[in-house]
Amino acid sequence: MAIAQRMDARRAVKTSRRSFRDRLLQDLVRNKYIYLMLVPVVAYYLIFHYGPMYGALMAFQDYTPTKGIWGSRWIGLENFTTFFDSEYFQRLIRNTLAINVIELFFAFPAPIILALLLNEITSPAFKRTVQTITYLPHFVSLVVVVGMMVDFLARDGLINNLLTPLGIPPTQFLQRAEWYWPIFVGSGIWQGVGWGSIVYLAAITAIDPTLYEAATVDGANRLQQLRHITLPGILPTIIIFLILRIGSMMSVGYEKTILLYNPSTYETADVINSYVYRKGVLQADFGFSAAVGLFNSVINFGLVMIANRISKRVTEMGLF
Amino acid sequence: MVGKRTLGGNIAYAMIILVMVLLMIVTVYPFIHVLFASLSDPADLMRTRGVILAPIGSVTFAAYEAVMNNPMVAIGYRNTLFYVVTATALNVTLTILGAYALSRKNVMLKTPILFMIIFTMWFHGGLIPRYLLISQTLNLQDSPLALIIPGAISTINLIILRTAFEGVPPALEEAARIDGANDFQILWKVMLPMCVPTLAVIILFYAVAHWNAWFDAMLFIRNREWYPLQVVLREILITNNTESMTTGVSSGDVMPIGETIKYAIIIVATVPILFVYPFLQRYFVKGVMIGAIKE
Numbered sequence: 001m002a003i004a005q006r007m008d009a010r011r012a013v014k015t016s017r018r019s020f021r022d023r024l025l026q027d028l029v030r031n032k033y034i035y036l037m038l039v040p041v042v043a044y045y046l047i048f049h050y051g052p053m054y055g056a057l058m059a060f061q062d063y064t065p066t067k068g069i070w071g072s073r074w075i076g077l078e079n080f081t082t083f084f085d086s087e088y089f090q091r092l093i094r095n096t097l098a099i100n101v102i103e104l105f106f107a108f109p110a111p112i113i114l115a116l117l118l119n120e121i122t123s124p125a126f127k128r129t130v131q132t133i134t135y136l137p138h139f140v141s142l143v144v145v146v147g148m149m150v151d152f153l154a155r156d157g158l159i160n161n162l163l164t165p166l167g168i169p170p171t172q173f174l175q176r177a178e179w180y181w182p183i184f185v186g187s188g189i190w191q192g193v194g195w196g197s198i199v200y201l202a203a204i205t206a207i208d209p210t211l212y213e214a215a216t217v218d219g220a221n222r223l224q225q226l227r228h229i230t231l232p233g234i235l236p237t238i239i240i241f242l243i244l245r246i247g248s249m250m251s252v253g254y255e256k257t258i259l260l261y262n263p264s265t266y267e268t269a270d271v272i273n274s275y276v277y278r279k280g281v282l283q284a285d286f287g288f289s290a291a292v293g294l295f296n297s298v299i300n301f302g303l304v305m306i307a308n309r310i311s312k313r314v315t316e317m318g319l320f
Numbered sequence: 321m322v323g324k325r326t327l328g329g330n331i332a333y334a335m336i337i338l339v340m341v342l343l344m345i346v347t348v349y350p351f352i353h354v355l356f357a358s359l360s361d362p363a364d365l366m367r368t369r370g371v372i373l374a375p376i377g378s379v380t381f382a383a384y385e386a387v388m389n390n391p392m393v394a395i396g397y398r399n400t401l402f403y404v405v406t407a408t409a410l411n412v413t414l415t416i417l418g419a420y421a422l423s424r425k426n427v428m429l430k431t432p433i434l435f436m437i438i439f440t441m442w443f444h445g446g447l448i449p450r451y452l453l454i455s456q457t458l459n460l461q462d463s464p465l466a467l468i469i470p471g472a473i474s475t476i477n478l479i480i481l482r483t484a485f486e487g488v489p490p491a492l493e494e495a496a497r498i499d500g501a502n503d504f505q506i507l508w509k510v511m512l513p514m515c516v517p518t519l520a521v522i523i524l525f526y527a528v529a530h531w532n533a534w535f536d537a538m539l540f541i542r543n544r545e546w547y548p549l550q551v552v553l554r555e556i557l558i559t560n561n562t563e564s565m566t567t568g569v570s571s572g573d574v575m576p577i578g579e580t581i582k583y584a585i586i587i588v589a590t591v592p593i594l595f596v597y598p599f600l601q602r603y604f605v606k607g608v609m610i611g612a613i614k615e
Contacts (some may be wrong), residue, residue: 006552016500027428033503034421035429041418042433044472048450049440051457055449114343117336126340133344139593144586147557148350151582158353161369190346222329242427246517255445255535259558273447280448293446301443 057293063287072287088275096271100249102185108245110189111196112238113177116226119204120199131201134194145191146259150174153183177267184260184269199241200234207233215230239314247307250299272296351590358383358583365580383584393585396549399464403548404530407468411526412519414473419481420507442476451539466540467533468546474529477522484518485511520603528593553589557582 024115028035061072083089114134116291121127137145152158153173160170173179183266211229220228254273261269272292333369353372361377368376387393421427422434444450450470460466488511496506512519541547562597 024428027426031424031427031503034424034427037417037421037503038429038433041414041421042436043438044414045437047458048453048470049444050436051453052445052449053443054445055453055457056445058449058452059528065452093418117339120333120336122593126337130340130344133347136594136597137347139528139597140530140590141534141550141553141593143532143534143553143557144590147553147582147586148354150558151579152350152353158370162371164369193343194347222332258535258553273329276447281451286448290446290448293448297444297446304442 056073056290056294056297058287059291061287063290065286075287079288080295082288083292083295088270091267092270092272095268096250096252096269099181099184099252099271102181102247103188104245105191107185107192108242110193112200112234114193115197115200115204115234116230118201119230120222120226131194132198134197136194137191138195140191142256142259145187146256147309149183149187149260165235174262175264177265177269180261180265180268184256188256202235203237204230240311243307243311246310247304248300249303250296326555354583354586358580358587362580383580383589386581387584387588390608392544392547392552392555393533393549393588396547396552397588399546400531400549402471403467403533404527405471407471407530408523408526410468410472411474411477412523415478415481415522416507416512416519417525418473419485420480420503420511422478423482423485424503437475453542458521461540462543462546463540463547467530467536471529474526475524481515481518481522482511484515488514517603524603527596531593549589553585594611 038187057069058072060076061069061076062071062075062078063069064120118130119126121130154160155172159173164170173180206230211233212225215225216228250272252271252273254271254277257269257271257274258277261274273296276289276293276296279285279292283289349371356372357374359369359375359379359381360372361375361380361384362383364377410581418437422430422437424430454470455461460469492510493506496510501509532550534548534554536547537546537551538554541551
């Protein structure tokens with residue numbers, strides 16, 4: 001710990017005036033317990049978050065684990081151009097974007113609608129019951145959720161059993177590429193709609209109740225109150241979450257993808273993250289897969305920065 | 321006019337109630353189906369199609385017995401409990417220290433350290449460099465530490481707790497300082513007792529995340545003795561790997577993987593979550609709100 005303190009101090013000396021060094025030394029002594037607490041925290045972030053950022057340099061290398069970053073051959077942007085020229089590039093970008101766009105249209109509004117409907121319910125007990133039940137799937141593990149989907153969507157599973165009497169022939173849903181997007185997004189809504197509604201319900205609670213009283217006096221019905229008070233009241237929250245969502249338009253969670261997809265659905269299911277996993281972890285093509293991952297990280301970073309700028313302009317409050 | 325509007329309003333209200341009831345059914349039915357199926361007679365269940373509203377055939381706990389006697393499920397359960405307890409303890413300790421330190425005023429390096437931490441929410445080196453760092457550079461392949469240390473702090477939880485600490489009235493801290501308390505004492509005796517609800521929330525978030533985690537275990541753990549429950553579950557439910565169902569069982573009494581056993585495993589793996597959930601529900605809405613503001 002003393003070493004870390006001295007290093008901090010020494011770094012400060014190099015970059016700044018003497019008085020700054022004195023103030024810093026004084027601060028390190030005065031807040032010695034604070035800095036003591038920060039040592040393991042900073043060490044954790046340096047090793048497990050900044051370590052991989054350094055390791056991402058392998059994206060510019062013909063990386064061999066035994067030689068490490070220092071010993072591997074530098075090849076410039078070759079890994080990136082190989083990826084851009086590969087037959088997978090278009091498919092991965094298309095699938096990643098498509099899933100995000102479908103989510104934006106269906107999964108994004110779902111919790112808002114649920115919050116608005118819950119707000120109309122006058123019985124507190126009923127409302128709390130709906131909330132308790134719809135929050136629940138958020139806590140159930142992805143493995144269990146996908147496990148249940150595999151069972152229900154199987155050829156002789158629950159869904160086909162319900163559809164057969166309606167004259168619909170049984171389908172192996174999880175083996176069919178054309179069903180992957182609706183299943184992926186639909187199950188995401190099932191698992192997340194309740195949990196997602198929490199923030200919007202809180203935003204509704206924060207609306208000044210006198211607005212509703214005034215509207216009632218003016219003869220506005222519930223629908224008019226919804227349109228002219230509730231919706232405008234939660235609009236800033238909606239906009240912030242919309243912008244946040246746009247910041248992640250180029251990422252689809254690899255955990256669920258890897259659980260849910262299989263070779264017969266790769267055509268629509270394979271996204272950048274799952275491709276990185278297969279190339280890197282399963283096929284040990286480290287430099288190349290690190291390049292694909294870094295490409296995605298840089299795009300995501302750019303999107304977050306753009307989203308933040310828009311947010312600052314639109315809502316006068318940045319996300320950070 | 322007035323009567324008409326009330327009628328329309330009533331119909332609309334009835335529709336909303338109906339939608340909510342349908343939503344609850346769609347949410348809960350999969351779990352009910354799994355529960356009843358797990359208690360059903362396997363042969364009778366095979367012949368049944370569609371929705372089931374009670375166990376089929378005579379109620380039997382045979383599937384649960386099979387699950388309890390399955391060595392991989394037992395190993396997975398034991399390991400997951402170990403990971404949840406140790407990793408959550410480490411999480412909570414480091415998160416408390418970091419959140420407290422970063423909630424103090426007049427700490428000169430606070431801003432650069434905070435930036436360094438928040439920057440990791442926007443940019444990361446990627447899956448592969450992280451995988452190689454942990455498995456090769458740090459040589460944690462096949463070590464349970466690979467599931468405990470690399471996720472030692474969740475930045476969101478750190479920020480949630482920091483926000484809570486910042487909300488404690490400064491007068492309390494000043495009073496303690498006048499009485500000669502140092503930072504560790506202030507943290508332990510003043511701040512933490514004031515922030516129990518938020519602390520409960522982040523403990524819940526961490527513990528549930530560890531209970532549900534499987535991806536890092538798939539990356540780093542090859543030794544089946546160290547498999548967490550979710551990896552065992554994945555083999556049985558999704559990849560249909562029969563090894564999990566039979567390892568450790570002498571070849572004479574290898575149990576066929578009945579459908580009912582799968583259902584029983586889902587129940588056994590999910591019940592602990594359902595058990596802690598109602599106790600902490602009243603806290604977590606607040607936690608989510610704090611997190612959302614600075615997410």
